[in-house]
Each structure stands twice: as structure tokens, then as C-alpha cells.
Amino acid sequence: MTPAAPTFSLDLQFPAVMGIVNVTPDSFSDGGRFFAADAALEQALALVREGASIVDIGGESTRPGSELVSLDEELRRVLPVVEALAGSVGVPISVDTMKAEVARRTLAAGAAVLNDVSALRYDDEMAAVVAESGCPVCLMHMQGMPKSMQDDPRYDDVVDEVLAFLEERMAFALARGVREQQIMLDPGIGFGKTVAHNLALLDGLGRFTALGRPVLLGASRKRFLGAILGAEPSGRTIGTVATTVIGYLAGAHVFRVHDVKPNFEALRVALAVREGVVAP
């Protein structure tokens, strides 16, 4: 039986699909097609129709090798999209940012969740923004920074080390006034990890649910799937669905994906088998 879902400050039904809306010109899997705010709005509405119960907007690419962008540029990309979506998309808007000022401004514009791939390490003010706003936050593991994280990732035991990191980050957040119910945790598939590290994390995902917080899995179209399948990002959808089902069976709660429909359908079937939930 699936363990009881941890209390979370966001009223989400688990498992939940988080649809990805990239607003970076170099977005690795959609070629930057959704850079304009109106196109991003269309994309977000389509993801929600397909089953997303949260959308994640990011204005700074975190793909391996990418450069950070300035605060002004990130705001220029993200803020109009959040403004366009708030009130019209019908699901909570998550903002993928490491910058406290982007967090502040997008929360004021109607965003509801922060997705910080640096787990509150990049910007000293981020923890205070999360604590003061009370918003849900995703704390993700990353070894290094996007520019060089894939150069030579090393671990003695990747699962033990990522678990210890997330425990330390959670303690840090709590010490800064963030409430436990705000926190979601993420092993950071593809962030400073070899193919073998990613596979070990997926295989050991059940251990992350023991931390008592919702677990977010982000494996969508990532390079390790390309290594297994010999496929470009657009050919990794079925591989992504496999990770979603594996993640669900291991107790993960939120699945951050590009292709919402197939992942949502796979989760519905898995839910029917595990929980007897059959809904058209």
C-alpha cells in the first residue's frame, strides 16, 4: 500500500503532474519555442487540460553547460508569463528560480510555489523569502552548478550523499523559519550525476520518502534516458513515463514533466492498480 501522503502546505492531490513551461530561448527540449508570454500561456493551458495540477515556469536554463542569466533578464522572461498565467491557468504556478528577487516579484504577481534547484544555497535571502511568504518550496540536490556540473561528478555512495544533503538543507530551512509543511524534496536527477548515479537514485528513490516530505521527481527527457535509448529529447517520452511509474511505485509524489498526457495516463493506471482509484 502507498504510505500516507505527508502534510503539505499546498493543497495538491498526490500523485501530481507538474507541467514544464520553459521560457528560456535555449530550452533544451522545446528549442525555445515558448519564449513569448502568450505562447507560454497557451502551452500552460494545454498542459493543464492534459492533466497537470501545477505548472513550473523557469527563465534560467539549468541544462548542463548553461550560463546563469542576470536578474533583469530572468525577470524579463518570467514575470510577464506569471502575470499572464495568474488567475487564468487554474492551477498553482511554480517558479523555478535561485534568486530571491525573482521569487519575491513572482510571488507578488501570483506565483504560489518556489522551485529552487540550489536548495536555498545560491541566494542568502531566499530562505527569508520562503519563510516570510509561507509558500511551498522544492529543495533539490545539485552537485556543482549547471555550467560545469557534468564535467566530473563523483560520489562514494550517491544515494547516501544526496539523502544527507537534503536532510541538511531541510534543517537549514527550518532554522531560518521555513515550516516543515512548506518543504518538498528532490534528488535532482541529472544535476551533477553520471548515468550510473541517476539510475542508482531512481532505484533508491523509496529511501527519499522516508524523509517524511513529498518527493518531486524530475527525469523528463533527460540525458540518461538518451544514453539508454539512443534517442534525442523528443524520443524520450516513453522512457520518461517508465521513470514516472517507477517513481510512483517507490512513493514519489510530484512528477515534473514536459509530456503531461502520457505521464498522467500512466499515473492513472498505476493509481487504479495500487489504490483502486478508477475515474474517467
Ligand code: 9MG
Ligand atoms: C528546473 N529543473 C530542471 N530539472 C529539474 C528537476 O529534476 N527538479 C526540479 N525541482 N527542478 C528542475
